[in-house]
Amino acid sequence: MSTETFSITVFRGDGIGVDVTNSAIEVLDAVQTDVGGFRLQYEYLHAGAGYFRETGKDIAPGAEAKAGSADAIYLGAIGLPGVRHEDGTEISPHLRLRDQFELYAGVRPVKAYPNTPRRLSDPRAAEIDLIVLRESTEGLFYSAAVHDRSVVIGDDEVRDILRITRPTTEKLHDFAFELARKRKAQGSGQGLVTCVDKANVFRSMAFFRKVFDERAAKFPDIERAYNYVDAQALDLIRQPWAFDVLVTENMFGDILSDLAGGLVGGMGMAACAEIGDHHGLFQPAHGSAPDIMGQDWANPLAAILSGALMLDYLGDNSGNNKLYEAARQIEHAVYHGFSTQRIRPMEFGGDMGTHAVTTELLDILRTSR
Amino acid sequence: MSTETFSITVFRGDGIGVDVTNSAIEVLDAVQTDVGGFRLQYEYLHAGAGYFRETGKDIAPGAEAKAGSADAIYLGAIGLPGVRHEDGTEISPHLRLRDQFELYAGVRPVKAYPNTPRRLSDPRAAEIDLIVLRESTEGLFYSAAVHDRSVVIGDDEVRDILRITRPTTEKLHDFAFELARKRKAQGSGQGLVTCVDKANVFRSMAFFRKVFDERAAKFPDIERAYNYVDAQALDLIRQPWAFDVLVTENMFGDILSDLAGGLVGGMGMAACAEIGDHHGLFQPAHGSAPDIMGQDWANPLAAILSGALMLDYLGDNSGNNKLYEAARQIEHAVYHGFSTQRIRPMEFGGDMGTHAVTTELLDILRTSR
Numbered sequence: 001m002s003t004e005t006f007s008i009t010v011f012r013g014d015g016i017g018v019d020v021t022n023s024a025i026e027v028l029d030a031v032q033t034d035v036g037g038f039r040l041q042y043e044y045l046h047a048g049a050g051y052f053r054e055t056g057k058d059i060a061p062g063a064e065a066k067a068g069s070a071d072a073i074y075l076g077a078i079g080l081p082g083v084r085h086e087d088g089t090e091i092s093p094h095l096r097l098r099d100q101f102e103l104y105a106g107v108r109p110v111k112a113y114p115n116t117p118r119r120l121s122d123p124r125a126a127e128i129d130l131i132v133l134r135e136s137t138e139g140l141f142y143s144a145a146v147h148d149r150s151v152v153i154g155d156d157e158v159r160d161i162l163r164i165t166r167p168t169t170e171k172l173h174d175f176a177f178e179l180a181r182k183r184k185a186q187g188s189g190q191g192l193v194t195c196v197d198k199a200n201v202f203r204s205m206a207f208f209r210k211v212f213d214e215r216a217a218k219f220p221d222i223e224r225a226y227n228y229v230d231a232q233a234l235d236l237i238r239q240p241w242a243f244d245v246l247v248t249e250n251m252f253g254d255i256l257s258d259l260a261g262g263l264v265g266g267m268g269m270a271a272c273a274e275i276g277d278h279h280g281l282f283q284p285a286h287g288s289a290p291d292i293m294g295q296d297w298a299n300p301l302a303a304i305l306s307g308a309l310m311l312d313y314l315g316d317n318s319g320n321n322k323l324y325e326a327a328r329q330i331e332h333a334v335y336h337g338f339s340t341q342r343i344r345p346m347e348f349g350g351d352m353g354t355h356a357v358t359t360e361l362l363d364i365l366r367t368s369r
Numbered sequence: 370m371s372t373e374t375f376s377i378t379v380f381r382g383d384g385i386g387v388d389v390t391n392s393a394i395e396v397l398d399a400v401q402t403d404v405g406g407f408r409l410q411y412e413y414l415h416a417g418a419g420y421f422r423e424t425g426k427d428i429a430p431g432a433e434a435k436a437g438s439a440d441a442i443y444l445g446a447i448g449l450p451g452v453r454h455e456d457g458t459e460i461s462p463h464l465r466l467r468d469q470f471e472l473y474a475g476v477r478p479v480k481a482y483p484n485t486p487r488r489l490s491d492p493r494a495a496e497i498d499l500i501v502l503r504e505s506t507e508g509l510f511y512s513a514a515v516h517d518r519s520v521v522i523g524d525d526e527v528r529d530i531l532r533i534t535r536p537t538t539e540k541l542h543d544f545a546f547e548l549a550r551k552r553k554a555q556g557s558g559q560g561l562v563t564c565v566d567k568a569n570v571f572r573s574m575a576f577f578r579k580v581f582d583e584r585a586a587k588f589p590d591i592e593r594a595y596n597y598v599d600a601q602a603l604d605l606i607r608q609p610w611a612f613d614v615l616v617t618e619n620m621f622g623d624i625l626s627d628l629a630g631g632l633v634g635g636m637g638m639a640a641c642a643e644i645g646d647h648h649g650l651f652q653p654a655h656g657s658a659p660d661i662m663g664q665d666w667a668n669p670l671a672a673i674l675s676g677a678l679m680l681d682y683l684g685d686n687s688g689n690n691k692l693y694e695a696a697r698q699i700e701h702a703v704y705h706g707f708s709t710q711r712i713r714p715m716e717f718g719g720d721m722g723t724h725a726v727t728t729e730l731l732d733i734l735r736t737s738r
C-alpha cells in the first residue's frame with residue numbers, strides 16, 4: 001500500500017492551545033499508524049501573544065508562506081491577557097490567516113454527545129446535531145483591527161464596516177448546500193439549510209439572503225429556510241434540534257456558534273474547520289484560557305475533533321479514502337468514550353484532565369480496532 | 370388632589386400590535402382610575418406596514434412632530450409579510466423614531482415569573498432577573514436601510530457601517546450605572562454592570578469599552594465586569610442568574626435580548642423601553658406576528674409591562690409618585706397572576722388568549738386594591 005504524505009503547518013499558540021494541540025497530534029498519529037495509507041508531516045511554527053511579547057511580531061517570519069504551501073494548517077488557540085495592541089485589541093494573527101487564505105467557510109459542528117451536560121430541560125436536546133456555517137473572511141470581521149480598516153475619528157468616534165460581497169457569498173451558500181447534501185447522504189442531517197441574517201433591516205443582509213435564494217435554485221434536493229438572527233438565538237433555546245445547517249454572517253456566526261456550543265456542554269467540544277478554495281485551517285473554537293493553562297484541566301476533545309475535520313478535508317482534496325476512515329475512527333472513539341462513560345472530562349464535572357482524556361481515547365482507539 | 374395630564378402618542382401598528390396595545394391601554398386606564406393623581410390622554414396615529422401598503426408612507430403625515438411633543442410614545446408592533454421596500458428590507462418607521470428622538474437607551478428587562486416555562490434544567494433559572502441595555506440609535510443600526518446610509522456597489526457588494534460615538538456611549542454607560550444603582554436600591558439587582566462587546570477584535574468595540582471604564586469611575590458603588598459578546602451568549606445559557614445589567618451595542622443587544630427572553634418563556638413577556646434625554650418610546654420587543662393576528666392568541670403581557678415602564682418614565686420626568694405606584698400595581702398584578710396561576714397564557718401552554726389574560730389581570734387589579 002502506498003503512503004501519501006501531507007504537510008501540516010502547526011501553530012500551537014498560547015495557553016491551553018499548546019496542550020490541546022499536543023493531544024490532537026497524539027491522536028492523529030495513532031489513527032495514521034492504525035489506518036495506514038497516509039502520513040502527516042508536521043512543521044511547528046510560532047504565532048500568538050506569547051511570541052508577540054517576545055519578538056514584537058504576532059507570527060514567525062516566513063510562517064505565512066510556509067502555511068500557504070502546506071496541505072493544511074492546524075492551530076491551537078491564541079491570546080494572553082494583558083498582551084494587546086495599543087488600541088486595546090488582541091493579538092490575532094489567525095484572523096489575518098482567515099483573510100489572506102480566503103477561508104470563507106467556518107464550519108462549526110454542534111452535537112450532543114451522550115452523558116454530557118444538557119443545559120435545556122427538554123429531552124430532545126439529546127438530538128442536537130447542527131452546523132453553524134460562519135462566513136469567516138468578511139462581514140463585520142472585514143473591519144477587524146488586525147486588518148486596519150476602521151475609521152477612527154480622534155477620541156470621538158470609531159466606525160467599523162460590515163462588508164458582504166457576491167463572490168464570497170455565492171461560494172459560502174454553495175458550501176452550505178453541499179454540506180447539507182453530504183450530511184443528508186450520511187444520515188446525520190435533515191437536508192435543510194437555514195439562512196440566518198437580518199434582512200429585514202440591513203441592505204447587506206438583504207443582499208446576503210438574495211444571493212442565498214439564487215444559489216438555492218441549484219439544490220432542489222435541499223430544503224431552505226430563513227431566520228432573523230435575533231429570532232435564531234431564541235430558536236436555539238426553544239428547539240435547537242429542528243436545525244441542520246445554519247449559514248450566516250461572520251459576527252453572527254461567532255455569537256451563534258458559542259451559544260449553540262453552550263447547549264451541548266461548552267466550548268470544550270467546539271471543533272472548527274475554516275475552509276477556502278485552496279487552503280484549510282483547523283482549530284478548536286475555544287480560546288487559550290490562560291487561567292487554566294498548565295493545570296491539565298482543559299478538555300482536548302474540541303482540538304481532537306478539529307483534527308478529524310482536517311482528515312476529512314485532506315480526504316476531500318486527495319480522494320484518499322484512508323483519511324475518511326481515520327476521521328471516522330476518531331469520531332466514533334469520542335462517541336464511544338462518552339456513551340460508555342470511559343471519557344469523563346473535568347469540564348463536565350468528571351475526573352479526567354487533558355492528559356487522562358487523551359490517554360483514554362488512545363486506549364479506546366487501540367482496543368476498538 | 371390635583372390631576373396631572375400626560376399626552377401619549379399611540380401607534381398600534383400591525384398584526385397583533387393592535388390587540389396587545391388595546392390590552393395595555395385597558396390596563397393603564399384601570400390603574401389610572403384606581404391610583405388617581407394623573408391622567409393619560411392618548412392620541413392614536415398610524416404607522417406601519419399596513420399603512421404603507423395603503424398610502425405609500427410608513428407613518429402618517431405630521432405624526433413624528435406630534436410624537437415629538439407628546440410626553441411619551443407607545444407602540445404596538447410593526448411589520449407585515451410581503452410588505453417590503455424594493456431592497457427587501459421591512460417597513461421600519463420605529464427605527465427612524467429611535468434615531469430622530471435619540472432614544473439611545475433600549476431597556477429590555479428579562480425576569481423569570483413563577484409557573485412560566487423554564488428552558489434551562491438548572492433550578493437557578495427561576496432567579497433570572499436582568500436587563501439587557503441595548504444602545505438603540507447607532508452601532509450597526511446606524512446603517513439600517515431606513516436611514517439610507519449603506520454603500521451599495523451594483524449587484525456585487527454592500528457595506529453597512531457600525532458606528533460608535535463618544536457622546537452616545539457616555540450617556541449609555543451612565544444610564545447603565547444609574548439603572549444598576551436604582552435596581553440595587555430597590556433590592557432587585559446585584560449592583561453590577563457588565564460591558565458586553567468584542568473589544569478584542571474591533572476598534573469600535575475597544576472604544577466602547579474604554580468609554581465604559583471612563584464612566585465607571587463615577588460609580589464606585591457599582592461593580593463592573595466585561596464579557597465578549599460570544600462568551601456572553603454562552604454565559605446566558607450557563608449562568609444567566611449571575612447577571613444584572615448588560616450594556617451593549619445595538620445589534621448585539623438585539624440578539625442577546627431575544628436569547629435571554631427565550632430563557633424565561635419567550636417574547637410574550639419581553640417589555641421594552643427606549644429612552645432618550647427628551648423622549649421615551651415604549652413597546653413590547655416582540656414582532657407583529659401576523660400569523661396569529663385576530664386569533665386572540667397573543668400574550669399581551671409584554672405590551673402591558675411596557676406600559677408599566679412608561680409610567681415609571683413619566684414618574685421620573687414629572688416627580689409624580691402616583692405614576693410609580695401605578696407601575697408597581699401592574700407589575701405586582703402580573704407577578705400575582707402567575708404565582709396563583711390565575712394567569713395562564715396560551716403562549717405558555719395555558720388556556721388564556723389575549724382577551725382572557727387581560728380580563729383576569731384587570732380582575733386581579735380590582736380585587737387586590
Ligand SMILES: CC(C)[C@H](C(=O)O)[C@@H](O)C(=O)O
Pocket residue numbers: 092095254285287569570599
Ligand atoms: C478570538 C476571536 C478573534 C475569535 C473570533 O471571534 O473569530 C473567536 O471568538 C472565535 O470564535 O474563533
Ligand SMILES: CC(C)[C@H](C(=O)O)[C@@H](O)C(=O)O
Pocket residue numbers: 200201230461464623654656
Ligand atoms: C423589527 C426590528 C427592526 C427590531 C430591531 O431589530 O430593532 C426588533 O427585532 C426589535 O428587537 O425591536
